Amino acid sequence: MINFCNLYSGSTGNCTFVSSDTTNILIDAGVSCQKISKALSELDVGLENIDAILITHEHIDHTKGITTISKKYNIPIYATSKTWDAMKSLEANEACKEFFVANEEFHIGDLKVMPFSIPHDAADPCAFSIYNESKKVTVATDMGHVTSEILQQMEDSNILLLESNYDRETLNCGPYPYFLKKRIAGEFGHLSNEMASKAIAHLSKKGVQNFVLGHLSKENNFPELAYQTVLNELNTNHIDVAKYHLSVANRDKIDNLIQLA
Ligand SMILES: [Zn+2]
Numbered sequence: 001m002i003n004f005c006n007l008y009s010g011s012t013g014n015c016t017f018v019s020s021d022t023t024n025i026l027i028d029a030g031v032s033c034q035k036i037s038k039a040l041s042e043l044d045v046g047l048e049n050i051d052a053i054l055i056t057h058e059h060i061d062h063t064k065g066i067t068t069i070s071k072k073y074n075i076p077i078y079a080t081s082k083t084w085d086a087m088k089s090l091e092a093n094e095a096c097k098e099f100f101v102a103n104e105e106f107h108i109g110d111l112k113v114m115p116f117s118i119p120h121d122a123a124d125p126c127a128f129s130i131y132n133e134s135k136k137v138t139v140a141t142d143m144g145h146v147t148s149e150i151l152q153q154m155e156d157s158n159i160l161l162l163e164s165n166y167d168r169e170t171l172n173c174g175p176y177p178y179f180l181k182k183r184i185a186g187e188f189g190h191l192s193n194e195m196a197s198k199a200i201a202h203l204s205k206k207g208v209q210n211f212v213l214g215h216l217s218k219e220n221n222f223p224e225l226a227y228q229t230v231l232n233e234l235n236t237n238h239i240d241v242a243k244y245h246l247s248v249a250n251r252d253k254i255d256n257l258i259q260l261a
């Protein structure tokens, strides 16, 4: 069995909880130790019960909490060596440092982890598929575009947390400076609602039933708009939306614990 709960999502911080009967992990720790602790307590889990933290990439919205967590708790923190190099300034406790290699599976307790490379402007960015028994969940945010390899890796996920960062129009008309707009919409930036909805339409035919839209931009998106863009794409492709569960990770509320037996 596998439990999945997104604790925080978006440019202000990302953290997702995944567990089996015996193993608890976090994917990213992009908010303060205190905030993560508070969110976990709502699931009756303490930070001391976390077996590992997996880091997707060094950006602060994915790593903010690791300095304090690594000093207060003895939790192994996994990142690639390039990502660790890029996180030097965080001065994480050396004793917690663990390594993985992109595109090579590894195990944490009874969870199998497959880190796969994604196109993003970071040292060695990865997304993760986590497996337990016959269940698979995938967390894939922070990517400028979706490649066929990434699509393939996301197939057959029972739950997929996929980035739906910005609405193109809202980004274009918004307050961000030109260079930042270009970065976000670039090949190594973030995924738009449109790109996410196209990936979801494809994956809905490839065994994925449960989609969570995540990493929404506060300035360049709206939850309803992200949600509606996906629905429209599914409808356009004559896909029966009633067969799928679609939700938006809520930045302020933990309401999306999903349990797969
Ligand atoms: Zn990033």
Ligand SMILES: [Zn+2]
Pocket (backbone or CB within 6 Å): 010, 011, 014, 059, 061, 062, 142, 215
């Ligand atoms: Zn991010």
